[in-house]
Amino acid sequence: MSALSHPGFCAYFIAAVPLTQALWAQRVTLGWLAWDMSGSAAYVGLIAALGLVPVLVSGPVFGVLVDRADIRRAIMTTSAAMLALLVLAAVLAGSGALGQGGLAFLALSVGVVSSAHHPVRMSLGPRLVPRADVSGVVALSALNFNMARLIAPALTGTALASVGAVATLWASAALYLPMLFAVRWMDPRPLPPGAGSDPIMVGVRAAGRYILTTPVARQAVILTAAMAIPVRGYLELLPVMAEGVHDRGAEGLGLLTAAAGGGALLAALAKASARKAGVTRLLRCVLIAGVCALLPLGLATGWWAALAWTAVLGFASTFCGVTLQAAVQQDLPDDLRGRVMSLWVVVGIGSVALGSGAMGGLAGLFGLPLTLVGAGCLGGAVTIVLTLRSAQNAAT
Numbered sequence: 001m002s003a004l005s006h007p008g009f010c011a012y013f014i015a016a017v018p019l020t021q022a023l024w025a026q027r028v029t030l031g032w033l034a035w036d037m038s039g040s041a042a043y044v045g046l047i048a049a050l051g052l053v054p055v056l057v058s059g060p061v062f063g064v065l066v067d068r069a070d071i072r073r074a075i076m077t078t079s080a081a082m083l084a085l086l087v088l089a090a091v092l093a094g095s096g097a098l099g100q101g102g103l104a105f106l107a108l109s110v111g112v113v114s115s116a117h118h119p120v121r122m123s124l125g126p127r128l129v130p131r132a133d134v135s136g137v138v139a140l141s142a143l144n145f146n147m148a149r150l151i152a153p154a155l156t157g158t159a160l161a162s163v164g165a166v167a168t169l170w171a172s173a174a175l176y177l178p179m180l181f182a183v184r185w186m187d188p189r190p191l192p193p194g195a196g197s198d199p200i201m202v203g204v205r206a207a208g209r210y211i212l213t214t215p216v217a218r219q220a221v222i223l224t225a226a227m228a229i230p231v232r233g234y235l236e237l238l239p240v241m242a243e244g245v246h247d248r249g250a251e252g253l254g255l256l257t258a259a260a261g262g263g264a265l266l267a268a269l270a271k272a273s274a275r276k277a278g279v280t281r282l283l284r285c286v287l288i289a290g291v292c293a294l295l296p297l298g299l300a301t302g303w304w305a306a307l308a309w310t311a312v313l314g315f316a317s318t319f320c321g322v323t324l325q326a327a328v329q330q331d332l333p334d335d336l337r338g339r340v341m342s343l344w345v346v347v348g349i350g351s352v353a354l355g356s357g358a359m360g361g362l363a364g365l366f367g368l369p370l371t372l373v374g375a376g377c378l379g380g381a382v383t384i385v386l387t388l389r390s391a392q393n394a395a396t
Contacts (some may be wrong), residue, residue: 002046002133002136003129003133003136003137003140004140005072005104005362006128006129006130006133006186007185008123008128008129008186008187008188009128009129009133009137009186011182011185011186011319012086012124012125012128012186013140013141013144014120014123014143014178014182015178015182016121016144016176016179016183017144017147017148017181018176019079019175019176019178019179020144020145020147020148020152021148021151021152021155021175022082022086022112022172022173022175022176023148023152024148024149024152024153024156025127025153025155025156025159025171025172026086026169026172026232027048027051027111027154028152028153028156028157028160029104029165029169029172030047030051030107030110031044031047031048031070031260032048032107032112032160032165033103033165034046034091034100034103034107036165037098037099037100037103038043038100038201045057045098045312045322046104047103047104047107048107048371049108050084050104050108050111051107051108051111051114051318052111052349052353053111054108054111054114054115054126055096055111055114055115055118055209055254055302055345055346056346056349056350057115057348058112058115058116058338059115059118059119059342059345060114060204060207060339060342060343060346061118061200061204062115062118062119062120062338062342063119063203063207063338063339063340063341063342063343064198064200064204064207064338064339064342065116065200065202065205065338066116066119066120066123066337066338066339066342067123067191067203067335067338067339068191069338070185071124071127072124072188074116074120074124075120075121075124075142075179075183076179076180076183076215077116078113078117078120078175079117079179080114080180080182081113082110082113082114082117082176083173083176083177083180085110085113086169086172086173086176087170087173088106088168089103089106089161089169090151090156090166090169090170090173091295092106093165094167095164096137097119102225104248111306115342117344118341118342119337119338119339119341119342119345120338121141121340122329122337122338122339122341122344122345123334123337123341124188124328125137125138125141125184126138126332127188127189127334128186128187128188128189131330131331132327134326134330135326135329136247137329138271138322138325138326138329139268139271139322139326142267142268142318142321142322143265143268143269143271144326145268146261146264146265146267146268146318147265149169149261149264149286150258150261150262150265151258153257157170165192165352167187172297177259179391183298189334190332191334191335192333192335199251203339203350204339204343205344206336206339207336207339207340207343208343210336210340211340211343215332216328216330216331217328217332218325219327219390220325221281221328221343221344221347222386222390223287223320223324223386223390224320224321224324224344224347224348224351225285225347225351226291226379226382226383226386227287227316227317227320227321227383228317228347228351228352228355229231229351229354229355229358229379230294230354230355230375230376230379231290231291231294231313231316231355232317232348232351232355233351233352233354233355233356233357233358233359233375234294234297234313234355234356234358234359234375235260235313235314235367236312236352236355236356236360237250237315237359237360237363238253238257238260238310239253239258240360240363240368241256241306241310242255242256244363244368245319245367245369246303246306248303252303254305256307258305258311259307259308259310259311259314259333260311260313260314262311262314263310263311263313263314263315263316263318264314264315264317264318266315266321266374267316267317267318267319267322268318269314269323270320271318271322271323271326273300279359280323281391283319283320283323283324284390285390286316286319287316287383287387288322288380288383288384288387289316290312290313290315290316290317290319290320291316291375291376291379291380291383292376292380292383293309293313293316293375293376294372294373294375294376294379294380295372295373295376295380296309296370296376297309297310297313297335297372297376298368298369298372298374298375298376299369299373300371313317318352321348325344328341328344329341331375338361344365359371359372359375370395
């Protein structure tokens with residue numbers, strides 16, 4: 001928690017709390033608008049996809065640009081751009097001029113801005129503290145994210161039901177304002193002279209080369225994919241577990257989501273108070289246990305068991321994700337931070353997309369319980385091999 005003793009990061013963190021609430025609120029609101037104007041699950045899925053795909057495509061490019069930009073101006077630009085998009089959405093929705101095409105364009109625009117915001121926030125926070133406190137920055141950011149994951153959707157749902165989508169969009173836009181004022185108290189470490197002078201594709205290749213040639217970063221990326229494909233893949237299929245397996249409907253989905261979020265919040269709290277960072281024995285144990293937990297989840301027939309195992313998976317996913325990100329960030333040069341972490345996001349989101357797509361397809365053929373049993377057995381075996389290899393590499 002010593003990261004909060006630094007005034008620049010403290011100002012950033014205070015402003016990041018409402019900003020993260022806004023990120024979740026706009027995601028829920030745009031999804032609701034998509035359903036309200038179309039009544040089509042396919043269109044809702046399209047809107048969600050348009051908000052994520054740019055992270056995979058333009059994220060690495062923005063990562064290179066972040067490593068050559070004034071980072072304070074960059075956070076102001078992404079925050080102001082998101083605010084402007086939400087104001088535009090509120091004006092169009094309030095006037096009745098927001099059709100399906102307009103909403104799709106707004107969702108894509110939000111996705112593009114998000115693809116720039118991710119490397120900005122991952123680069124700015126660690127540069128506001130000494131390197132010894134970087135792991136604390138990562139843990140506190142995860143705590144903030146998971147608090148918002150629990151709070152913002154519930155508040156947004158209440159707001160949508162009581163005051164409507166237009167007022168909710170205006171409120172979401174206002175939550176970006178604190179970051180625009182907090183910038184004046186931030187004093188990030190300057191980049192080395194001549195940083196970011198390479199062409200964009202050369203910069204992206206330099207980030208990839210750093211990951212491949214740095215043992216900790218390479219292990220972290222591999223282990224992140226090993227966790228994200230099966231575990232995060234399942235967490236994207238909670239509607240199937242709630243309705244398709246247990247016939248619990250929207251209420252059951254809410255409980256499963258809360259269970260996953262509660263486990264994630266506990267993991268973030270544990271990491272915020274932890275002293276030791278890196279690819280540790282504890283991390284490897286939690287990683288193996290998390291993937292293998294898919295097996296008893298698939299075998300469980302009771303609703304309470306499903307909730308309990310989903311909470312375990314939420315804990316394992318966040319604990320491993322935060323620990324591995326901190327391991328990468330700890331010794332990462334500032335002039336590589338934006339582009340390396342943009343590739344980290346690509347791996348994370350790409351792994352989730354691969355896992356949820358594959359497991360969803362298999363669940364359609366064989367049912368979700370059998371798919372989870374197979375994922376727990378196969379994924380557990382692969383994870384054990386990868387973690388043992390990681391331990392051997394660390395020992396040598």
